[in-house]
Amino acid sequence: MTIDMDVPRPKDWVMAIAPYVPGRSTTDDGRKVAKLSSNENPLGTSESARAGFAAHAADLERYPDAGAGALREAIASHYGLDAARVMYGTGSDEILHLVAGAYAGPGDEVVFVRYGFAVYEIATRRVGAKPVIAPDLDYATDVDAVLACVTDRTRIVFIANPNNPTGTYSSKAEIARLHAALPKTVLLVLDQAYAEYLEDADEDGGLELAKTRSNVLITRTFSKIHGLAAERIGWGYGPAAAIDAMHRIRAPFNVTAAGQSAAIAALQAATFIANSRAHNDRWRAWFHDEIGKLGNAGLRAIPSKANFLLVLFEGQLSAETTYKALMDHGYIVRWLPGQKLGHGLRITIGTEDDMLGLVAALREIVGDAGGMTA
Numbered sequence: 001m002t003i004d005m006d007v008p009r010p011k012d013w014v015m016a017i018a019p020y021v022p023g024r025s026t027t028d029d030g031r032k033v034a035k036l037s038s039n040e041n042p043l044g045t046s047e048s049a050r051a052g053f054a055a056h057a058a059d060l061e062r063y064p065d066a067g068a069g070a071l072r073e074a075i076a077s078h079y080g081l082d083a084a085r086v087m088y089g090t091g092s093d094e095i096l097h098l099v100a101g102a103y104a105g106p107g108d109e110v111v112f113v114r115y116g117f118a119v120y121e122i123a124t125r126r127v128g129a130k131p132v133i134a135p136d137l138d139y140a141t142d143v144d145a146v147l148a149c150v151t152d153r154t155r156i157v158f159i160a161n162p163n164n165p166t167g168t169y170s171s172k173a174e175i176a177r178l179h180a181a182l183p184k185t186v187l188l189v190l191d192q193a194y195a196e197y198l199e200d201a202d203e204d205g206g207l208e209l210a211k212t213r214s215n216v217l218i219t220r221t222f223s224k225i226h227g228l229a230a231e232r233i234g235w236g237y238g239p240a241a242a243i244d245a246m247h248r249i250r251a252p253f254n255v256t257a258a259g260q261s262a263a264i265a266a267l268q269a270a271t272f273i274a275n276s277r278a279h280n281d282r283w284r285a286w287f288h289d290e291i292g293k294l295g296n297a298g299l300r301a302i303p304s305k306a307n308f309l310l311v312l313f314e315g316q317l318s319a320e321t322t323y324k325a326l327m328d329h330g331y332i333v334r335w336l337p338g339q340k341l342g343h344g345l346r347i348t349i350g351t352e353d354d355m356l357g358l359v360a361a362l363r364e365i366v367g368d369a370g371g372m373t374a
């Protein structure tokens, strides 16, 4: 590409960003099909959250509460937190960007894992900082490898737990070990977008660290188990100094009025949340078993604690071929060649019908490719 010197030039570090590729909702020929590509809740949204959203249809001319006071209070009382230290964002994605903007810049390094969440690299490059990629341990987070990446220039370590797109999970002991070995000047950001899918016993201790340590921030979202992805509401919790820094650079009215109201109501929908978790547990386990039966054809599912499975294609049948064939069958899943996962498909746990149909399609595709379907 020749560079025209007579036009405004974006920063080099911005042009080095590979744009985020969202999950698709239609096929190449425009058909609407089962969307298992964005980890949305197949049970939808709770009635109460829907009502909270609808309550704002009559006052659209008003700006929302810029301080999101009621939302912060609701989150604080639900989780036993200090409302002043609850951050809110246009999805937790915004909070990831705010953290990078507040703590990293040119000359700084930000560490995350090889098969990590795509937004970490975008947030890092956007502020001119350097991404440092830690190798994985069979797709999971390797705490020692992460620690080996830390230098004097490290400002932030991003860890998603459970991780996306792998579904892998680091135990409370591993997270504590990571935190204990990090310099106090490095901010550990624990992205807990799928925390609500964990069993209580698997709680990773992140919230407790965020309550008590000066260098831990957690992020959560209403997009996943709460089924409010359309409203873009995320939150975070951490030391007062980090919250203060992020407020300085956030957009003035970053969370919508209807979204705040829907999120507050969503926190109360205990039955919906429990049903969503139970549905996910049941169908994720079933799906994992079914992939195991296709092992002879080279398929392998990475053990997941989230609402999706990463299925690897390690035999003759490729992930790309399967991705296209699944689309023909009416299922859109996530193929992630841009994230060095050209040999994998990330598949969201859908409705019962979705899962039965998807597995039947997979067996047919494997059979057509000459693989075992026994």
Ligand SMILES: *Cc1c(COP(=O)(O)O)cnc(C)c1O
Pocket (backbone or CB within 6 Å): 039, 090, 091, 092, 093, 094, 117, 160, 163, 164, 191, 193, 220, 221, 222, 223, 224, 229, 232, 233, 234
């Ligand atoms: C989905 C997801 C998010 C962000 O979701 P928002 O809709 O922006 O709140 C953050 N981190 C991970 C790991 C995710 O999978």
